[in-house]
Amino acid sequence: MHTRSTSRKVIIVEGKTDKARILRVLREEVEVVCTKGTLSYEQVENEIVPLQQDEVYILVDADAAGNRLRKQLKHELPNARDLYTRKSYAEVARTPLEYLAKILSDAHFEIDDRLLTVGVRSPKHTAHSY
Numbered sequence: 001m002h003t004r005s006t007s008r009k010v011i012i013v014e015g016k017t018d019k020a021r022i023l024r025v026l027r028e029e030v031e032v033v034c035t036k037g038t039l040s041y042e043q044v045e046n047e048i049v050p051l052q053q054d055e056v057y058i059l060v061d062a063d064a065a066g067n068r069l070r071k072q073l074k075h076e077l078p079n080a081r082d083l084y085t086r087k088s089y090a091e092v093a094r095t096p097l098e099y100l101a102k103i104l105s106d107a108h109f110e111i112d113d114r115l116l117t118v119g120v121r122s123p124k125h126t127a128h129s130y
Contacts, residue, residue, distance in 0.1 A: 014066065
């Protein structure tokens with residue numbers, strides 16, 4: 001039996017725009033898998049099941065379709081970690097890069113640190129200049 005010594009980090013998203021936004025934030029080698037919104041039996045068998053030994057994160061839209069997809073993915077990958085955008089942003093593609101950076105940084109991904117300097121610090125550490 002062959003097992004990999006280290007698992008890959010994989011983020012599952014819905015679409016190409018989501019993938020492009022996440023790749024703009026990341027500063028490490030991460031596989032980003034696009035489901036295109038729904039999962040066919042073939043996609044599950046060919047793309048999702050092989051990820052069972054990997055470190056998988058699910059980042060889908062905060063809507064009914066995203067919730068259905070998350071549920072389906074969690075069924076196939078029960079150890080996957082859930083990452084969430086805010087309901088107010090609704091879609092990963094509409095989530096500001098700074099907030100995506102915070103989500104991914106909080107999940108211990110290496111991200112572009114420049115994105116963490118805008119709007120995500122706690123108020124007590126914010127200096128006001130007028």
